[in-house]
Amino acid sequence: MMDTTKSPLTLAAVDLGATSGRVILGGVDGGVLKMKHIARFPNAPLHLTEAAPTDRDSAAESAPAEGLYWNITALYAALEDGLREAVRSAAELRSIGIDSWAVDYGMLRAGRLIGLPHHYRDRRTARGVALVHERIDPAELFARNGLQHLDFNTVFQLAAESESGLLDAADRILLVPDLIAYWLTGTARTEATNASTTGLLGLDRRTWDRQLLELAGTDRCQLAELVEPGQTIGELTASATQRLGADRPVKVTAVGSHDTASAVVAVPFASKDSAFISSGTWSLVGLELDEPVVTDAAREANFTNEGGVDGTVRFLKNVSGLWLLSESMRHWHHNATDAQRSADLQTLLVEAEAVTGQVPIFDPSDERFTPPGDMPGRIADWCREHGLRPPTAQAEVVRSILESLAEAYRQTIDAAEALTGVSVETIHIVGGGSQNALLCRLTAQRTGRTVIAGPVEATAIGNLLIQARAVGEVSPDASLSDLRTIVRNSFPVVEYSPHSAGTGESPAPTNAALI
DSSP states (O other), X not given: OOOOSSSOOOEEEEEEOSSEEEEEEEEEETTEEEEEEEEEEEOOEEEEEEEOOOOTTOOSOOOEEEEEEEOHHHHHHHHHHHHHHHHHHOTTOOEEEEEBOSSOEEEEETTEEOSOOBOTTOTTHHHHHHHHHHHSOHHHHHHHHOOOOOTTOHHHHHHHHHHHXXXXXXXXXXXXXXXXXXXXXXXXXXXXXXXXXTTOBOTTSSSBOHHHHHHTTOTTSEEOEEEOTTSEEEEOXXXXXXXXXXXXXXXXXXXXXXXXXHHHHTOOOSSTTEEEEEESSEEEEEEXXXXXXXXXXXXXTTOXXXXXXXXXXXXXXXXXXXXXXXXXXXXXXXXXXXXXXTOOHHHHHHHHHTOOSOOOOOOTTOGGGSSSSOHHHHHHHHHHHTTOOOOOSHHHHHHHHHHHHHHHHHHHHHHHHHHHOOOOOEEEEESGGGGOHHHHHHHHHHHTSEEEEOOTTHHHHHHHHHHHHHHTSSOTTOOHHHHHHHHHHHOOOEEEOTTSSOBSOOOOOOHHHHO
């Protein structure tokens, strides 16, 4: 629900996702959050030829390889354009908050960016895993940082950078939203919820772990001071103020700068016995807790303990998400005739719902599905390797993906219950996947639990609410429960019963929201 009337829109959320970015204005009026989309822009990775990674002491020449990078300068230019339009639309703009995907970073020297940031899907990370695990046992690593094992965790990426010698040139490392904030304000800070995804924080979530920094080879680089959501990072520099057309400096406020941290703020939890699924490119499936769970069982189940807003813990597991659909669509469109390209995802979802035959259930977290490429072909390969008939028609592939995601959600929530003792009765799906009615219904049916879908714009909503509390549009003493009351008052949700096709009607989805 986007209402652009009456209430002054005084806050700007910059929400950077793995495939696109947005600038959204917002403001709280009478206990209701009003929002207006200002700009949307693509965020596509760059495939660049480079030497294959080798040991820094090796004299052997490397054959050319391909690296995957973020086009961070183009992304920054696009978000500045969006902020410029935000300033024109909101004469009383008071604050800007920035969130993005996790783990990736820029390396700087004397305040200048050194090269383009690597994309977390770049294949160099496997070498970093081997390097770190040579220095610390995986069980001890989990006991120190509480993070699930993902090959692209920052600790592994930095170890690969260190071995290559690239870190020798850097004196500062900033995560993506912190880098954007630095370019806007000239102040280097690292927001705590995003820092918690790096694998370099201790379990207290308030301090960098010096031993882990040394293991990753980052002890020579300066990591920025940690800042909590709601604190001020800085004000726009004079040049940024001028470029954006503002008549005075605007402050940049730390929000839950890991996009999932902001999204969870906007989950309208029905009770403490509720799980969340932040559904987008990735699916983040888990519980909001007061304390981390670092048992051997949690490590073996590959759960993570990430910092949430107001000292909470996001106990969750990364499950591959709608990336599987978007990559399948990209592959089909690339190889299609003009007539075939006219079929959009919404059409395929209708056809997928009509599929009556059995489709294979595959493991969406298999590492083969992480890099870009021919996703339908990889699904077919997985099925053949496991003695299953691969899906053939496009609608069957879509149905197989959604059934597999729903089954992965069930397994993850069942495991979270066993690990925490929480009995989950309700599942909240927020983000783009909440508009995918078929995915929501399948999740309710496979998990045997009620699914509450929405709000769609959870990340931007959480971003704006933290800013609203920081600038006094809501009480500075407002709790997360208070903020979630605003969410319930502002945005519709759709309920899906495990025993029915669902109740109510969801807002008309768009392809962009679905993937």
